[in-house]
Amino acid sequence: MxxxxxxxxxxxxxxxxxxxxxxxxxxxxxxxxxxxxxxxxxxxxxxxxxxxxxxxxxxxxxxxxxxxxxxxxxxxxxxxxxxxxxxxxxxxxxxxxxxxxxxxxxxxxxxxxxxxxxxxxxxxxxxxxxxxxxxxxxxxxxVKNEFFAASGKTDRPNQFTARYNVADFILTTGNVCQRKNQLNLAKACIETGTPLVIIGKVLDGETKYSQQLEQLIEKSSNVKWIRGLEPGSDELIDAYRACSAFALPSFEEQQPISLLEAAAMQKPLLIADRAYAYQKYYANALKVDPGSVTSLKAGLQELKAQRESYIPPFEVVQDCxxxxxxxxxxxxxxxxx
Missing domain, CATH: 3.40.50.2000 (Glycogen Phosphorylase B;)
Known part of the structure; x- marks a missing residue:
């Protein structure tokens, strides 16, 4: 065959x-x-x-x-x-x-x-x-095996933290575009003083949106934008390992890999209250209104207070x-x- x-x-x-x-x-x-x-x-x-x-x-x-x-x-x-x-x-x-x-x-x-x-x-x-x-x-x-293997490991130094001089940060990954809503997430993080790391290249046709994001984070010291890392690379895995929580408040998705990777790493999830949020792989995730910076801010504050409550079940994500x-x-x- x-x-x-x-x-x-x-x-x-x-x-x-x-x-x-x-x-x-x-x-x-x-x-x-x-x-x-x-x-x-x-x-x-x-x-x-x-x-x-x-x-x-x-x-x-x-x-x-x-x-x-x-x-x-x-x-x-x-x-x-x-x-x-x-x-x-x-x-x-x-x-x-x-x-x-x-x-x-x-x-x-x-x-x-x-x-x-x-x-x-x-x-x-x-x-x-x-x-x-x-x-x-x-x-x-x-989800690549390396994400599962790295889950919960704290026995080696985190090179991502050392290289980018960040700690206790929210991570979001994926192509930068209006659909993935990095701009509203960045606004919420800036207004709450929450460190944010964005990893992703600009999607074709999204230059204007990326310029808005650039202009916003130029004025802020707590948002870093890394323009893409190789999928499954050690540096990307280190970024997941180092973050305190993962956020992806997209307006539309089907089954974003980045959320699955974060779930495999047993990180708390903050996601948009949309249909894709209700699949079993994202159970326990904190849901917010992606169009509301106020809702995102409240979600970030809730994550800080109750991180353990928003971690998906590990046994479910093993299907991946x-x-x-x-x-x-x-x-x-x-x-x-």
Whole structure:
């Protein structure tokens, strides 16, 4: 059995958490014993059995269509919106009749199996895209083993703390963009005197937002912005190990890896009160209104007072271990063959 992985878009464009997960999951699948590799779009060799497309979106429509016509088994690793508001639901219904969602539904029908990251996403897949439960599986995002191994370790000096001269700080990581809401978090930290470390590159098209963030933190001594560290690097793990809590008050997410990494490190979580906050991997997290700096400030004060109350259960996040995710995908592939 041979499996080919196909990304949603070239990785030179808008490389973020979803793209990191494509590569991490491929590695996990390979370690599970499956003969899996990246699809070379220039190679005419079609001697493989399963095409695993990443992303249920129109960019993958032709790939799914032709793989199905060619007799390949098609697996789609999908992230869905949660359709939280009436506007989002109305937009979905309109698009389902004439445009994007109509094509997405057809793709879901053509796929042999859809893999989602949590039970809420599975419900969305079933309710909005009419995929029966028998063709849906759950496999969360991979958290590298190094994050689990470093959890609770205090037996070695923390090089991150020494290098950046920070301590007892709130950490947030991820591409800097309006959706991830670093600006409001920085405002709340500045107004409460809470040290904040931001790790992330500017997402393509978010220059104006990043300039607003720059202008804000230039006037503050308690906010540091590190413009990106290698995913899974020792320095990034040291940053998680050194922080007092992790914050990600994004307006929209599906299953952000950064929160899973913090959960694996057993750090208190502060997150937005949005649909993604209610999956089991973020149980106990402190939820705030992402659009309100006042709410964020109150959340930061609560974290300082009751840190231990907002740590997710360690046994739950172990689903994200590389071996467990790899085996979940392996089970799907074997059932299809």
């Amino acid at each position: 041979k499996v080919k992985f196909l990304p949603y878009q070239p990785h030179c464009f808008a490389f973020g958490g979803f793209e990191v997960q494509t590569l991490s999951t491929l590695q996990a699948v390979q370690k599970s014993g499956i003969n899996a590799s990246k699809l070379d779009v220039w190679d005419r060799d079609s001697s493989y059995d399963i095409l695993n497309c990443w992303g249920l979106g129109i960019a993958n429509y032709e790939n799914v269509y032709w793989a199905n016509r060619s007799g390949k088994k098609v697996v789609i690793s999908a992230l869905f919106p949660y359709y939280e508001t009436l506007f989002e639901k109305a937009k979905f219904l309109a698009s389902a009749a004439i445009y994007k969602v109509k094509l997405m539904r057809e793709m879901a029908r053509l796929a042999d199996h859809v893999i989602v990251v949590n039970d809420v996403q599975a419900e969305v897949c079933q309710r909005y895209f009419s995929v029966p439960p028998s063709r849906i599986s759950i496999a969360p995002n991979v 271990l590389e071996v467990n995710v790899g085996n979940a995908y392996k089970t799907v592939y074997e059932q299809l063959m």
